Amino acid sequence: MKNKILIIFGLVVTLFCNYSCSREVDDVFDQSASDRTEQALTDYRKVLCESSNGWIVEYFANTTEAGCLFLMKFDTNGSVKIAGKNQWIGNKYTEAVSAFEMIADNGPVLSFNTYNEVLHIFSTPEDVPGTAGDQTGHGHEGDYEFVVMSADANGVILHGKKRKIEVIMRPLPADYEWEGYFKKVDEVQNQLFSDKLSYLYLSAGGEKYVVNGAIDHEISLYPFGGDAITQTSHAIFLLSERGIRFCTPYGGENDAFAVQNFKIAEDGSLVCTDEGQDARIYAEELPTLFTLKEMIWRLDASNMGGAIATAYQAASDACKTKYKYPIAYSQFSCTKDVYSLSFKVGSRTGLAYFKPEIVDGKVKFIFDGTSDANATKFISDVPALQTFIDCFNGLTFTLTSESAINPSTILLSNSNSANDNVSVIAQ
Amino acid sequence: MRLFKYITLFAVAIAFSSCSDDEIKGTIFPDIPTEPDPTSYTYKFDKWLKVNYLDVYNLDFKYKLQDISTNMNYNLVPADLNKAQDLAVLTKYLWFDVYKKVVDDEFLKKYGPRIIHLIGSPAYNPQSGTETIGLAEGGVKVSLFKVNALDNTDILMMNEYYFKTMHHEFAHILHQTKSYPKEFNTLSTGHYDSSNWQDRNIGVVNSLGFPTKYASSETREDFAEIIANYIVLTQSDWDLIFEYAARGWQVKDAESDTPEYFCWYYYKNNEASEENIQYPTDKEVETIIGEDGKKTYVLKGKTDTNGNAIKVFAAEDKDGVDGVAVLNQKITIAKNWFKEAWGANLEELRNEVQTRQTNINIEALREEINNIQ
Numbered sequence: 001m002k003n004k005i006l007i008i009f010g011l012v013v014t015l016f017c018n019y020s021c022s023r024e025v026d027d028v029f030d031q032s033a034s035d036r037t038e039q040a041l042t043d044y045r046k047v048l049c050e051s052s053n054g055w056i057v058e059y060f061a062n063t064t065e066a067g068c069l070f071l072m073k074f075d076t077n078g079s080v081k082i083a084g085k086n087q088w089i090g091n092k093y094t095e096a097v098s099a100f101e102m103i104a105d106n107g108p109v110l111s112f113n114t115y116n117e118v119l120h121i122f123s124t125p126e127d128v129p130g131t132a133g134d135q136t137g138h139g140h141e142g143d144y145e146f147v148v149m150s151a152d153a154n155g156v157i158l159h160g161k162k163r164k165i166e167v168i169m170r171p172l173p174a175d176y177e178w179e180g181y182f183k184k185v186d187e188v189q190n191q192l193f194s195d196k197l198s199y200l201y202l203s204a205g206g207e208k209y210v211v212n213g214a215i216d217h218e219i220s221l222y223p224f225g226g227d228a229i230t231q232t233s234h235a236i237f238l239l240s241e242r243g244i245r246f247c248t249p250y251g252g253e254n255d256a257f258a259v260q261n262f263k264i265a266e267d268g269s270l271v272c273t274d275e276g277q278d279a280r281i282y283a284e285e286l287p288t289l290f291t292l293k294e295m296i297w298r299l300d301a302s303n304m305g306g307a308i309a310t311a312y313q314a315a316s317d318a319c320k321t322k323y324k325y326p327i328a329y330s331q332f333s334c335t336k337d338v339y340s341l342s343f344k345v346g347s348r349t350g351l352a353y354f355k356p357e358i359v360d361g362k363v364k365f366i367f368d369g370t371s372d373a374n375a376t377k378f379i380s381d382v383p384a385l386q387t388f389i390d391c392f393n394g395l396t397f398t399l400t401s402e403s404a405i406n407p408s409t410i411l412l413s414n415s416n417s418a419n420d421n422v423s424v425i426a427q
Numbered sequence: 428m429r430l431f432k433y434i435t436l437f438a439v440a441i442a443f444s445s446c447s448d449d450e451i452k453g454t455i456f457p458d459i460p461t462e463p464d465p466t467s468y469t470y471k472f473d474k475w476l477k478v479n480y481l482d483v484y485n486l487d488f489k490y491k492l493q494d495i496s497t498n499m500n501y502n503l504v505p506a507d508l509n510k511a512q513d514l515a516v517l518t519k520y521l522w523f524d525v526y527k528k529v530v531d532d533e534f535l536k537k538y539g540p541r542i543i544h545l546i547g548s549p550a551y552n553p554q555s556g557t558e559t560i561g562l563a564e565g566g567v568k569v570s571l572f573k574v575n576a577l578d579n580t581d582i583l584m585m586n587e588y589y590f591k592t593m594h595h596e597f598a599h600i601l602h603q604t605k606s607y608p609k610e611f612n613t614l615s616t617g618h619y620d621s622s623n624w625q626d627r628n629i630g631v632v633n634s635l636g637f638p639t640k641y642a643s644s645e646t647r648e649d650f651a652e653i654i655a656n657y658i659v660l661t662q663s664d665w666d667l668i669f670e671y672a673a674r675g676w677q678v679k680d681a682e683s684d685t686p687e688y689f690c691w692y693y694y695k696n697n698e699a700s701e702e703n704i705q706y707p708t709d710k711e712v713e714t715i716i717g718e719d720g721k722k723t724y725v726l727k728g729k730t731d732t733n734g735n736a737i738k739v740f741a742a743e744d745k746d747g748v749d750g751v752a753v754l755n756q757k758i759t760i761a762k763n764w765f766k767e768a769w770g771a772n773l774e775e776l777r778n779e780v781q782t783r784q785t786n787i788n789i790e791a792l793r794e795e796i797n798n799i800q
Contacts, residue, residue, distance in 0.1 A: 079468035098508065099469055099491060113491035114469075115507035115547045115575055124548050125502040137551035138502055145493070162499070 040148075041102040044110070047151045048074040048102075053176060054081070055156070055169040058238055060247045061122040061142030062163065066217030067238025067247060069185060070118060071178050072169070074100060084118040085182040088128075088140075093179045094118055106161060108148045120144055143167075165247065184241050192239070192270070194408040196426035197283060198294065204250075204272065204279035205257030211281065217244075223253060243270055244281075268403030283407050286399035287358040290332075290410060291339075296427040297410070298331040303423035306414075311388040312422075318384040319345045332424065341367075341389065343378060350375030352389055359396060362415055367393040391420065472512055475796045479519055480543075484536050488515055489544045498550070501559075506545040506574040513579050514545060514571070514589060516792035522593050525779045530771045538601060542568040547575040557625050561592030566600040569593060579789045586659040586784075595655035602650060605768040611760045612646040614753050621645050628688040633671035634746055636753025653757045654765075658777045659784070672751045675744030679706065691724070693739045697731040712739050 031039065048055075054073035061067075071083040083095035098116035103109050112119055122142030128135045143160030146167055150157045156169035172181065193215040200211040201224065208224040217239060222231040231253065237244045242263050249258035259279040262270035272279035283289065290297065304312055316326040325346040332341055340351035352371040357364040367389055371379065379385050396415045401407030414420035463473035472490075480486040492505035506514075526535045540563070550559040550572045562570040573588050618635045620627065624644035637643040642652035657665065674690040689706040696703070713727040724739035731737055765773040 075468065077466055077468040078464075098505075101491065103493065105493070111491075111493060113493060113505050114511070115505045120504040120547070123502065123504045125504075125551050126548070137553035141502055144504065 037104045037108065040108045041104060044108055044148050044151045044156075045074075045102045047153060047156065048100075048110070049076045050153065051171045053172045053174045054178070056172050056181070056240065058168040058170075058240060058245055059122070059142070060165045060167075060236065060238065061140040063165065063247055064218075064234075064236065065140060066236050067245070069182075069238065069240055071095075071172060071181060080112065080116070082112075082116050082118045083178050083182075085185075088121050089118065093182055095178070102148075105145070106147050109145055109161060110148055110158060111145045168245070181241065185239060188241055188264070189239055191268070191403065192244075192264070192406055194406050194426065196295075196408050197289070197406065200281055200283055200405060202250075202259075202279065202281050204252060204259050204277065207252050207256060209252065214281075221250075221252075243273075249274070265404075269405045282404045285361070286401060286407055286410055287361060287363050289407060290363055290399055290424075291334075291356045291358065293334040293337065296331055296333040297424035298329055298427050300409075300423040300425055301327075301329075303411075304421070306417060306420035308388075308391045308414075308420050308422050311384070311391050315343075315382060315384040315388040318382045319343075319378070322381050331427065340372075341392070343375065343385065345378060348374050348378075350378045352379070352385075354392070362396045362398050363412070364396040365392040365394070469508065471796050471799050472508070472515070475799045476515060478799070479795075480515075480523075484523065484539050485541060486539060487542045489542060490515070492544075492546060501550045502548075503550060503572075504547045504575070506547040510547070510574050510577045511545050512793065512796055513789060514574055514577055516795060517579065517585065517787070517789070518543070518589070518593065520787070520792055521590050521780060521783055522597075525776060525783065526771075529775045529779050530769070534769070534771070538597075538604060540567060540569045540597070540600060544568060544570040545574045546570060546572045549573045549576075555625065560588050561596050563596035563599045566603050569596045579787070582784050582787070583664075590780075591655045591659045594658050595651045598651040598654040599647065601769065602647065602764075607650055607764045607768075608760055611650055611757065614756055615643075615646075615649065615748075618748065619643055619645050619649070626685075628676065628686075630671045630674065630676045630690055631688055631746075633668050633754075634674060634676050634744065634750040635748050636672065636750045636757065638668050638754065638757075649757070650761065653754075654761050654773070657758055657761070657773065658780050661781065661784075669751055669754060672754055675742040675746075677742040677745065690742045691739050692742060693726055693737050697733075697735060697737055707739060 051074075054071050057070040057072050059068055059070055068084065068086045068088075073081045075081075078099055078101065079097055080100040081095055081097050083093065085091060085093045094117065096117045098112060098119075099114040101111050101113050103111050105111075122140040123144045125137050125139045126135075128139060141163065143163050143165065145161040146158035147161055148156065149159055153171065155171070158167040158169065159165070160167065172178075176184070195215050198212065200214050202209040202211050202221060209221040210224055210228070211219050211221050213219045218234070218236050220232045220234050222228050222233070233250075233253070235246055235248075235250045237246045244262050246260045249260040251258050257277055257279065259272045259274055259277050261273045262279075262281060263273050265271040265280075269283075270281040284292070289295065299312070301312065301316075312327070312330070320326040323346055328344040328346075330341065330343050332339065334340070335351075338353055339356055340353050342349050342351045350372060352367060352375045354365050354367040357366065375385075379389075391414075397412040398415050398418075400411045400413065401409060408426040409423055411421055411423050463470050463477060467473060469491075476488045476490075480488045490506050490508070490511035492503065523535055523539070526539075550562075552558060558572070560572050562568075564570070569592075571589055571592060576584070576588065578584050615636055618637075621644050624632075624640050627640050627643060629640060632640050632643045635643065637649060637652070638656045639652050642649040656668070660668075671690075676688045676690050678686045678688055680686055691707050691709075691712050693705050693707060694700065694703040695705055707726060711727050713725050715723045715725060717723065724741065726737040726739055729737050762773045765771045765776075
């Protein structure tokens with residue numbers, strides 16, 4: 001047996017020796033590995049330094065925490081200015097200068113090798129303030145060394161060396177002032193998300209999911225009509241001036257799709273830009289949203305039109321005459337399954353009850369004349385309040401909003417007389 | 428064994444098969460530049476490091492972190508550039524220049540580390556609840572952590588995290604080159620605790636003859652700690668170790684998972700009973716020296732209902748170890764070893780460090796970097 005093994009082994013050795021010298025093979029590359037690595041380091045460094053206004057950097061420290069944005073400007077002298085604005089630096093625009101280097105490690109690696117308070121706060125092993133548990137020794141566990149996967153003037157793709165999370169860099173357009181860029185992102189945040197709206201929808205691949213927590217960029221999703229406990233999955237994203245990007249593609253319950261990048265569409269909703277994906281994130285239909293029992297919609301006295309504006313002003317003036325106080329505010333709400341239009345006058349609030357009906361995508365108000373004691377007294381004392389209520393009673397209103405994802409302000413327009421309208425704001 | 432043999436032979440076969448005519452053009456890693464780049468953001472510091480460490484001591488003072496140079500199990504961040512500069516000039520002032528003056532020019536050139544690696548954050552060991560504040564690897568490399576916490580006005584902090592660590596790690600380098608007397612290892616036999624040293628009480632370990640808790644982990648750490656603490660601690664801090672060593676220490680609640688220890692106790696209103704026992708701090712205890720020179724202790728500024736001073740008692744020393752004597756034996760061995768093995772005077776080293784510690788002018792030291800051309 002031993003002899004057989006040795007014979008077989010001898011044949012293998014002979015085969016290797018003969019085969020390897022049998023013919024010349026053309027070199028695949030013009031340069032040696034070391035030269036090519038050196039060239040890549042030089043080329044990538046040049047790309048980084050040539051973006052005249054720096055780069056927008058989309059960064060996730062880990063796979064459970066919302067991502068964040070940096071702006072980075074690389075200098076040929078080996079310094080990099082990094083700016084950020086996020087909760088970990090007190091939501092204040094902060095910039096700091098440190099060193100960077102392109103090194104040969106796992107391929108070409110971009111290393112931020114001296115401390116930068118904006119970036120390295122995601123890598124420091126100290127406990128993360130304001131979070132549950134003690135993360136000492138771990139911190140956010142974010143990378144500060146990145147393997148360069150590709151780089152040109154249009155963009156750079158990096159992979160965190162330890163955590164392998166993808167980082168995307170885009171050139172910051174020359175017309176952006178740095179702090180102004182973060183202000184723009186804040187505007188987008190306010191444009192897209194409101195803490196007054198408790199959920200959104202994601203439609204993707206023919207499936208529909210309820211999305212909670214979008215305002216914090218750490219969302220939980222479950223199938224529409226499904227179980228919010230047992231069928232919930234989680235995803236994180238970051239927000240930029242052009243939309244949102246999930247840390248990794250989200251595939252729903254059955255991986256029937258894979259969506260990651262969404263841009264802001266004309267109707268204000270978020271539309272997926274990933275190739276071959278038909279997906280959208282948007283809010284509840286307006287009539288349903290308006291009649292959700294947990295919602296409170298305050299009438300915007302400065303955005304009323306036609307007969308509604310006239311009647312409201314008359315009622316408010318009459319209240320002031322009668323009680324020395326005008327109407328402080330008026331709002332639609334629902335308490336214990338009973339809808340009401342309320343009036344706050346002085347220290348008292350009166351409720352005039354109504355039933356909403358959704359008819360052909362519109363909302364019809366039906367006031368049956370019932371009200372609480374305060375409202376009964378108000379109406380008795382100030383008949384103009386009844387005139388204002390009658391601007392809604394029995395009428396059908398069309399609901400519109402400027403944003404399909406954040407309709408926290410809705411315009412109610414009388415379907416028969418569009419000039420009679422009022423804006424309501426979610427509270 | 429047989430399997431190993433076959434694998435080895437197979438590797439030889441592969442080696443023979445490589446007949447490429449590719450020219451080997453050196454490592455894939457870039458060469459370390461011989462001169463810092465004058466256009467670099469960090470030029471002045473790099474140049475200063477070259478002139479003061481690389482050229483003189485053949486020492487690479489690494490302040491730019493590469494994770495590959497560290498234990499990847501730790502989550503670490505780089506050192507802040509300004510902190511690294513401060514630590515570099517202070518290290519020269521408080522360590523290299525000391526040996527140069529007290530011993531000679533060549534000592535650290537020959538025995539000093541080849542690499543000092545600065546790391547900004549602590550290296551936490553979450554499972555043991557400890558943090559590593561320094562590492563010496565094979566007498567070649569010393570890693571210093573927590574650099575971003577450097578406060579150049581706080582010598583106690585700087586000693587604890589950097590300079591004591593440097594002297595500690597350098598002591599390891601030296602004793603790995605020339606062994607210290609084996610007698611040292613017998614002085615505290617049976618009192619080391621390699622797994623729970625961090626949970627011990629400082630008074631208890633002093634009383635056992637260890638200068639620090641870490642010294643009580645194992646003999647070689649004990650040796651390095653004796654030297655490092657002797658060099659950097661102020662006289663009053665060094666004396667405190669001996670004061671604690673002379674006391675008895677007893678546990679308040681032996682059944683507690685985190686027992687507390689005491690060295691003083693008294694009875695409320697001088698009424699001796701178990702339920703009246705109290706444990707004062709050092710600051711609350713006043714020492715009274717009688718005409719016969721005998722010491723007694725009372726509670727500072729307090730009397731019982733009869734107007735008598737409240738007597739304070741020292742806890743009985745039950746560990747069976749004369750901590751002061753053991754500490755003295757250890758420091759004597761260390762001093763003799765320094766002299767005999769290295770021709771160096773540990774006492775002079777200590778005096779020089781102590782003098783310099785009280786005369787740090789950080790602005791003047793920084794100017795060395797700012798003035799570099």
